[in-house]
Amino acid sequence: MSRPAVAPAPAGEAETRVLTYAEALNEALREEMRRDPRVFVMGEDVAVWGGGGVFGVTRGLVEEFGPQRVRDTPISEEAIAALAVGAAVAGARPVAEFMYVDFMGLAMEPIVNQAAKIRYMFGGKARVPLVLRAQEGAGRGNAAQHSQSLEAWFCHIPGLKVVTPSTPADAKGLLMSAIRDDNPVVFLEHKLLYSAKGPVPAGEYTIPLGVAECKREGRHATFVGIHTMVPKGLAAADTLAREGIELEVVDPRTLVPFDLDAVLASVRKTGRLIVGHEAYERSGIGAEIITQVVTAAFDALDAPPVRVCGKNVPIPYNPRLEAAAVPQAEDIVAAVRQLVA
Amino acid sequence: MSPRTPVGKTSMPPDAPIGLTPPQLWEMLRTMMMIRKFDERALELYREGLMRGTTHPYIGMEGVAVGACATLRPTDRITSTHRGHGHCLAKGGDPRLMMAELLGKATGYCKGKGGSMHIADVDAGILGANGIVGGGIGLATGAALAAQLAGRDEVTLCFFGDGALNQGILHEAANLAAIWKLPVVYVCENNQYAMSARADKFTSVPDPAVRAVAYGFPGVGCDGMDVLAVYRAVAAAVARARAGEGPSLVVCVTYRYLGHHVGDPLNYRDTAEVEEWRRRDPIDRFAQDLVSHGVFDAGRIEALGGEVAREIEAAVAFAKSSPEPDVATLTEDVYA
Numbered sequence: 001m002s003r004p005a006v007a008p009a010p011a012g013e014a015e016t017r018v019l020t021y022a023e024a025l026n027e028a029l030r031e032e033m034r035r036d037p038r039v040f041v042m043g044e045d046v047a048v049w050g051g052g053g054v055f056g057v058t059r060g061l062v063e064e065f066g067p068q069r070v071r072d073t074p075i076s077e078e079a080i081a082a083l084a085v086g087a088a089v090a091g092a093r094p095v096a097e098f099m100y101v102d103f104m105g106l107a108m109e110p111i112v113n114q115a116a117k118i119r120y121m122f123g124g125k126a127r128v129p130l131v132l133r134a135q136e137g138a139g140r141g142n143a144a145q146h147s148q149s150l151e152a153w154f155c156h157i158p159g160l161k162v163v164t165p166s167t168p169a170d171a172k173g174l175l176m177s178a179i180r181d182d183n184p185v186v187f188l189e190h191k192l193l194y195s196a197k198g199p200v201p202a203g204e205y206t207i208p209l210g211v212a213e214c215k216r217e218g219r220h221a222t223f224v225g226i227h228t229m230v231p232k233g234l235a236a237a238d239t240l241a242r243e244g245i246e247l248e249v250v251d252p253r254t255l256v257p258f259d260l261d262a263v264l265a266s267v268r269k270t271g272r273l274i275v276g277h278e279a280y281e282r283s284g285i286g287a288e289i290i291t292q293v294v295t296a297a298f299d300a301l302d303a304p305p306v307r308v309c310g311k312n313v314p315i316p317y318n319p320r321l322e323a324a325a326v327p328q329a330e331d332i333v334a335a336v337r338q339l340v341a
Numbered sequence: 342m343s344p345r346t347p348v349g350k351t352s353m354p355p356d357a358p359i360g361l362t363p364p365q366l367w368e369m370l371r372t373m374m375m376i377r378k379f380d381e382r383a384l385e386l387y388r389e390g391l392m393r394g395t396t397h398p399y400i401g402m403e404g405v406a407v408g409a410c411a412t413l414r415p416t417d418r419i420t421s422t423h424r425g426h427g428h429c430l431a432k433g434g435d436p437r438l439m440m441a442e443l444l445g446k447a448t449g450y451c452k453g454k455g456g457s458m459h460i461a462d463v464d465a466g467i468l469g470a471n472g473i474v475g476g477g478i479g480l481a482t483g484a485a486l487a488a489q490l491a492g493r494d495e496v497t498l499c500f501f502g503d504g505a506l507n508q509g510i511l512h513e514a515a516n517l518a519a520i521w522k523l524p525v526v527y528v529c530e531n532n533q534y535a536m537s538a539r540a541d542k543f544t545s546v547p548d549p550a551v552r553a554v555a556y557g558f559p560g561v562g563c564d565g566m567d568v569l570a571v572y573r574a575v576a577a578a579v580a581r582a583r584a585g586e587g588p589s590l591v592v593c594v595t596y597r598y599l600g601h602h603v604g605d606p607l608n609y610r611d612t613a614e615v616e617e618w619r620r621r622d623p624i625d626r627f628a629q630d631l632v633s634h635g636v637f638d639a640g641r642i643e644a645l646g647g648e649v650a651r652e653i654e655a656a657v658a659f660a661k662s663s664p665e666p667d668v669a670t671l672t673e674d675v676y677a
Contacts, residue, residue, distance in 0.1 A: 082479020
């Protein structure tokens, strides 16, 4: 991380503290489990390992809520997803954790064919209140099967919601909303953001799904990015500001539902659009965002939109190769310079 | 698995009193006849061009759904399969709403959006037919988890066919159900064929009930053409689940008289085999047993056939006269 994600303090009366992204997620889980006895957590190594979770997100939950509501599972990703769906239909509110988004490949049947479709197939007479948490992203030398960004898989499926927080406050506010949502929500964290710090409101704090946030204002170009591309976009904006280029950084925060109005408002102001994500460029969400903007506001664009995305290669192990496989702040800077030239 | 629970045998002796009252036995016979008539009419409607997609007839297997569901309370749950009409009726599904769904009508269980393979009534504990072979296995196990978490003594019955025996989710879910002692009963309907794949050639053991040994819970086989044998085997498993002792596997040996679905070429089995199974018909057998034991007289049972036929005709009439869904409903209910 070239720059930690420090968002402006969220509005409101609540006391705020500086927490890490992992601590903010933990707080959301803890407060929702206290509020609603139907909420429970299950996944691989969520209870015992290191006090709760390979990345510490579920730390201490088993002490407070016990092993019934904080369940370590065997390594059985399809069953984790499928049991969560069945439990949700039968009245529970599961939060299932997948250690790496890459492992969700083993669980796509219950996610895609059951969770996403049950309400519709059953004529609206069922609810599937379910959160499927996972972390994605490159940057730790975990190589091809532990570093992907696969949000586009889930965005493609009607019936799923997809959330991608980039700051600690957003992580807490969006996770609380996801747990209260009556739909299956795929909640994707980023492994490099867990240690990022920022102000987080204490107590109940929800951010509606489908509301983007402008993380930095600017008038020359709009950068729409998720996850680490938000802090990288902010770092690029700092560099560009020294050259007199003002980059606006918009974080959609949720990909489904997607706050197109917020992106359009920014593009109408700047006339230029850059979309950034770590995921493979081909058929990534950048293609969808650009299509939606071009379709709705072609006249507002002064130049063709640009993608700054992951290369269409598996994520390699070597640090130089890995850094070249996903976009860096310099790549955003270069793309913006070219776009506004 | 307890050493006192022999594989391949029901855990109650076959002559044990089953504790079913004459009204309950009557209802079981009536439901078996309803299932047969329902699927016979569904096939006719399909051939008349009133149904789309396909339909998977349950004919010949009625003793399984009815024997198994007769062990349940209204608050218990089931998950079903692509061949699901029998399970739905046996758990109390309304044939009018089912038939309307087959015809894709707005009054159907799924407002015309699900069709034969997705009929569900969650409030009645019917967590849906399923178009994915084995798709209900994880859902049933999860529903059992929800009951356990909520401290309710509800049981979930999970129906699946011999084809699903070789889906990976059964391994994952059975292990989880065992380690967590979940109140779920896996009811395998071994109807001998998964499309053209013979169970005895595509499953690694002749008696799939032995697979339960690997998970440490009871596995029993029973004659799926005998509704009371199914009842006995499933009742023992349900009692065990309700007592918090965990899951069981019950394999019901049965047969689908007709093809996998309408349009099955049926080139993989001979008619002599079908005739042999038809001689063991579960409805005829149950009716004869009830008459020979003096529970009901033959005339009353014959009259029941007419009563059932009229009820199914009323369901068909309801379905035919029901409105089509408005196209505006296309985008409704994708999200809650």
